[in-house]
Each structure stands twice: as C-alpha cells, then as structure tokens.
Amino acid sequence: MQLIDIGVNLNHPSFASQREAVLERAYAAGVCQLVLTGTNLDESEAALRLCQELDEGNRLFSTAGVHPHDASQWNSASAAALRGLLKEERVRAVGECGLDFNRDFSPRPQQEKAFEEQLALAVELQRPVFIHERDAGERLLAIVKEFRDRLPAAVVHCFTGERRTLYGYLDLDLHIGITGWICDERRGIHLQELVREIPRGRLMLESDAPYLLPRTLRPKPKHGHNEPAFLPEVLRCVAQHRGESEVDLAEHSTASARQFFGLPPLDA
Template sequence: MELVDIGLNLTHESFLRDTPEVLARAAEAGVVQMVLTGTNLAESEKALQMCHELDPQRHRLFSTAGVHPHDARHWTADSARQLAALLAEPQVRAVGECGLDFNRDFSPRPLQERALEEQLELAASLGLPVFLHERDASQRLLEILGPVRDRVSAAVVHCFTGDKRALYAYLDLDLHIGITGWICDERRGTHLHPLMKDIPAERLMLESDAPYLVPRTLRPRPRSNRNEPAFLAEVLREVALHRGVAEQQLATTSTASARDFFALPDMSLKLPEQAPL
C-alpha cells in the first residue's frame, strides 16, 4: 500500500533531532512520498533545502512555497519576487500555504486578502496549483478565488474542517479536498464523517499536517503527542470507514489524486535497487 502525505510541516523544531528516523518510519508505514509545507518565505526556503538534502534522488520529498495568512502582515512589495524565485525550483510543486484565517486573525483581514490575491496571481502566471488554508472564512475565500479559478490550474483546501455547505461550494469550484486527523477527533471532527461519501475519489487527498493533529483514534498514542507522517494510515482507516470503501482502494485513489495534483513521479516505476530514505 502506497500513500502520499500532501501536508507535512517537517521544518518544525520538533523534528530537528530525529528527522531521518521520522522519514524512515513513514517509509515503513507505506508513506512513500511527502509534500513539505512552506508557511512563509524563510520556512519555504528551509523546506526546499530539506528536500535537496534528504532526497538527493528527488523522487520522494517535494515542497510548497507560500505565505500563510498568519504571516500575511509581513507581505511586502518584494515578497512576490522572492516567492517567484522559490517557485521556479523543480522540487517546489505548489503555491502555498496561503489563504484566509478569520478564526485567529493573527494578521489583519485586508492584509490576508491582499497576500492571497497576489499569490493566486503568481499561481496563475506560473501554471502551478495552490495549497489553501481556510478557517471561518469560506465565503470570503470563495469570493476571492471564484473570479480567478479558471486561470489557476488546480487548488486544494488543505485540512478541510468545514460544513456541508462549504464542501459543496468548494467542489462546485472544482477544488481538491485534503483530510487530516481532524476526522479522528471525537470532540470536533464527527461532522466530517457523513461528508466523506460526498467527495469524488479523484478530488480527495490525505495529509498528516504533522506535527499537529495526532489522530485521536491512534492506539497506542505517542507519548510525545507529536504527529508523524507514519500515522497517515490512521487517517486513511478513518476516511475509508466513513466512505464505505476498502483501505487499499482509498490508498490507490488518494495517491493517484495526489500524484496528479502535484505532478509527482510514480514510485512503482522506480528501480528496486534505489534505497529508501
């Protein structure tokens, strides 16, 4: 069984001491490819560097580059130029994480909107997909994304936690949906359970969002309470359960969807002597 983790915060300080072991455990669990999330210019640069250092063969680790809405207050006239340079790198496969967060409002909303609009323009001009963040802002995101959607090759709503109305609106815009361990949380994720059958197989992708969102159904739970890409199989299990499909079937379709979205190589075509991470 092969899985692709489309959202991993490998640059987080909690991974600094044991990054190779984390990647080895992921490979053992069947997570054969991972997309490292860039959340600001510095972290996007760091994610790209990790791809180069940890995957010299360049077929297992990839990254995104963008400015998260929390950091939108730091967006300047030069940010687009710096970001475009990162997006020109072959291992960088999407613009983001970008979007709107009206839940925490760490950046003023007008600045979040400006940073998002400029990153969408970059994606359109470069022909790259978009890795979107949205919290309590689905209507405004739709208003901003709608007019440019035809010029953006593809977009995924990362870590979807919304309601049926938001899901259907995103699907109407032909967006992909990323599901995390949020669905495993009996306190706040159960509303996602009946929605899983409504997502077309070719639009559904899986992500750990590690080190955040440890699946609460995981047994035994890690003592550190740190999530890892190796735990993506638990998200797979929960989503398959509520879609009413076999885990292998979901693994096949979600992996195919991720590879198509991020233009990732098919690992089954790699020679067997190529060593894992």
C-alpha cells in the same frame, strides 16, 4: 498500499533532531512520497533545503507561500522572492496561503491582498495552490472564483468546514485535503458524514504533522506528536466513513495527489 502525505511540517522544531528517523518510519509505514509545507518565505526555503538534503530519489517535494498569519509581512519583495522559489524543481505548489478569520493574526484586508497576489502568481506560473481557510469560507470562495478558470488546480488543505462550504469548494472543482481531524470524536463527527460527499479524484490525505495526532491511534506515541507514519490511521478512518476499502482509498487518493502535484513515479 502506497500513500502520499500532501502536508507535512517537517521543518517544525519538534522534528529537528530526528528528521531522518521520521522519514524512515514514514516510508516503512507505506508513505512513499511527502510534500513539505512552506508557511512563509523562510519556512518555504527551509522546506526546499530539506528536500534537497534528505532525499536522494523522488520522495520529497515542497510548497512555497505565505500563510495568512504572516500576511502583514507581504510586499513586492515577498512576491519576487516567492516567484524565485516557485521556479525550483522540488517546489510543486503555491502555499500555504489563504484566509484565517478565526485567529486574525494579520488584518483581514492584508490577508486578502496577500492571497490574491499569490493566486495571481500561481496563474502566471501555472502552479497548483495549497490553501488554508478558517472561518472564512464565503470570502475565500469569492476570491478563488475570480481566479479559478485560470488556475490549474487548488486544494483546501485540512478541511474542517461545514456542508455548505464543502459544496462551494466542490462546485469550483477544488481538491479537499483530509487530516486526523476526522479521527477526533469531539470535533470531527460532522466531517465523518461529509467525507463521503467528496468525489473520487478530489480527495487527498495529509498528516499536517506534527499537529493533529489521530485520537483513534493505538498505541499512542509517548511524545504526543503526529508524524507521517501515522497517515495510515487517517486512511483507516476515512475509508470507514466513506464505505470504501483501505486499498481502494489508498489507490485513488494517491493517484489524485500524484496528478495534482505532478509527482514522478518512484522508479523515475
């Protein structure tokens, strides 16, 4: 089986001394390609550099964008810098961008402005979008709807919402990213039922490492951090709750990710 991890925070400080080892463990576990997440301009540049420095083949790619937490820093210079990053060959999507009305680290009007302008940039450059949403489903749906006909594709990464929100995303023909949240017996139970509602061709898997260590993982790593090598545990849980084989789920979720991000085959 081959898996693609569509969301990895490889430039997180917890990986600083072992990035090569983390990648080797991922490859050994069957994670054949990874998309490194950019959450602001500096982190997006760092993710791109890691792709360039650590990958000699077609295994590492990245996103570039400004997270809603950093939306208060968004301005015309940000847009220009992001446009430049998105023209890099390794950068395959706009994001992580979106709305976070849970923590509200940036004022909501500024979150919406930054998100709308990044969607406009995605339309201009015809890039897919990697979306963050927390407690903002209704407003996010309204904004995305205005751009959807002109966007090539968009994924709601680390989906944890309710049925109504999921159906709204699917009605807009969005992709859905599922993480180890589904393995959490405390807060992921509702997701175990909802995951079967996601059509084939719209479901992708991600670790969101070093966050969201699957709670069902055995044995648990002593360091307590998640990493891409544990994505097969997310695969196992999702397959169980969808009533699919792991082989079948791996095949169609990997095909969806490769098409969404325009990833080349490994022998290219």
